[in-house]
Amino acid sequence: MESNIDHCRQESEAVVQFESKLIPIMREGVEVIKMIFFKKLKAHLSQKYPDRETSFINKLSGAIINDFFGTPNPGEPFATFVKENRACIAEEMDHIAVEFEGMRIPLTDALRVQFLCDSQEGIDSSRILTHAKELHVLLVDREVPLPRHFLDLARKLGSAFGFLVPQV
8 A cells, every 4th residue: 555655656756857847848839929919019010100219119018918918017118108009009909809710719828828837827817808708819729739749839930930950
């Protein structure tokens, strides 16, 4: 009986160790999707606001992504930028589903993976999924991605956008 308990304890420790290594890798995949979205968003906003400076476009893109993923930047000058441009940010957020139709799958998967990672770390980020659903970005019928599938998607897109070196 004692060896059974020891065996279970060892298996449990192995699972915890696996999860502790998997979560940072999954979070890196989320960051890759965020970088791709930033690049696409920046290009779109540069065309939409050709008279605006690059710094405005960069801050607006960052503010939209931070809002979308529930990771606001409280530092200056970003907090002031968000306050002063709240209406513009909200307007652009409302158009994500239409303007970035091709990003809905990676964004849905990234949000769900972020939610799962947060859950493992005791963080409730369900409001982020609810917000994405309200914006019609979250593909509700899409299954939660398995880690390997999500990482394959992040690697493929990251390589295509020049953020990652393709695997051989």
